[in-house]
Amino acid sequence: QITLKESGPTLVKPTQTLTLTCTFSGFSLSTNGVGVGWIRQPPGKALEWLALIYWDDDQLYSPSLKSRLTVTRDTSKNQVVLTMTNMDPVDTATYYCAHRRVGAMIFDYWGQGALVTVSS
Amino acid sequence: QSVLTQPPSVSAAPGQKVTISCAGSSSHIGNNYVSWYQQFPGTAPKLLIYDNNKRPSGIPDRFSGSKSGTSATLGITGLQTGDEADYYCGTWDSSLSSYVFGTGTRVTVL
Numbered sequence: 001q002i003t004l005k006e007s008g009p010t011l012v013k014p015t016q017t018l019t020l021t022c023t024f025s026g027f028s029l030s031t032n033g034v035g036v037g038w039i040r041q042p043p044g045k046a047l048e049w050l051a052l053i054y055w056d057d058d059q060l061y062s063p064s065l066k067s068r069l070t071v072t073r074d075t076s077k078n079q080v081v082l083t084m085t086n087m088d089p090v091d092t093a094t095y096y097c098a099h100r101r102v103g104a105m106i107f108d109y110w111g112q113g114a115l116v117t118v119s120s
Numbered sequence: 121q122s123v124l125t126q127p128p129s130v131s132a133a134p135g136q137k138v139t140i141s142c143a144g145s146s147s148h149i150g151n152n153y154v155s156w157y158q159q160f161p162g163t164a165p166k167l168l169i170y171d172n173n174k175r176p177s178g179i180p181d182r183f184s185g186s187k188s189g190t191s192a193t194l195g196i197t198g199l200q201t202g203d204e205a206d207y208y209c210g211t212w213d214s215s216l217s218s219y220v221f222g223t224g225t226r227v228t229v230l
Contacts, residue, residue: 037219039165046122047157047165047208049219063216096164105212105219106155108176110164 002026004036004097004111011117012087018116022080022097026109029055029075035100036080037107038071040093048093052100053080087118123148124209124222131228136199140225142192142209148220152212154192156185157221159206168207169194201229 008020020038027034038050051071052060061069070083080097094115098107125143132138142154156169167176169185172192184195192209209222 039221046224047210047221048122049210049221052219060217062218101170104153104170106153106167106170107157107165107210108167108170110166113164 002099002109004099004109006095006097006111006114008095008114008116010115011119013120014088014118016087018082018084018087018091020082020084020095020097020114020116022082022111024078024080024097024099024111027099029053029073029078029080031055031102033102036073037098037100038080038082039096039098039107039110040091041096041113042090042093045093050084050095051082089118092116092118122223123213123220124211126207126209126222126225128223129226129228131230132199133230134199134201137195137197138199138227139196140194140207140209140227142194142222144190144192144211144220146190147215148211148213149187149192150190151214154185154187154209154211156183156192156194157208157210159208161205165208196227199227199229203227204229 004024034055037052053071094113096113097111099109130138153171157165158168159165172187173185
């Protein structure tokens with residue numbers, strides 16, 4: 001059974017760096033083909049894909065946010081960490097991590113989401 | 121910011137059918153598989169359809185997907201009040217090397 005859960009601060013100030021952790025179980029990020037993605041959703045708005053990290057540590061980023069994002073993995077802890085710099089109020093959103101199906105760009109299991117508010 | 125266009129809302133009476141369109145281009149829908157996600161208010165999205173028309177285990181066959189050219193469609197037959205949710209299409213954009221979601225569609229059961 002695959003589960004994921006996001007954790008991190010609920011409130012960050014403008015210009016600060018956000019660090020979110022995705023802790024997962026039911027799969028290993030060392031297994032060939034596995035990936036974990038990050039997706040966010042501002043209140044009342046659509047989903048936006050942010051980043052993806054693969055089993056081989058290859059990373060993909062949204063072109064529009066690439067300069068601000070870093071995603072890393074800790075296979076021993078079954079965790080993936082998303083870092084977003086220079087936070088702005090427009091970055092207020094629920095941030096989700098999700099399991100990418102092996103060999104396909106499909107997000108088949110999602111975490112419950114973590115609401116992050118950016119405000120001074 | 122979404123590159124995939126969906127109607128903001130669709131509605132129908134219980135038992136009826138609704139279809140949701142997802143319009144894109146050759147850089148994404150035209151050359152990649154499409155997934156659909158269902159999201160109830162305050163909850164995480166859930167995979168509903170993948171590879172254009174396949175249903176994960178546990179998804180009833182009232183939900184169907186199709187793709188033609190640069191557009192995809194989600195169909196819901198035998199509409200139930202429990203189907204009231206937001207629905208998003210998603211696919212890979214080969215030119216951007218980025219995953220893209222649709223603008224989202226709210227389904228309302230009248």
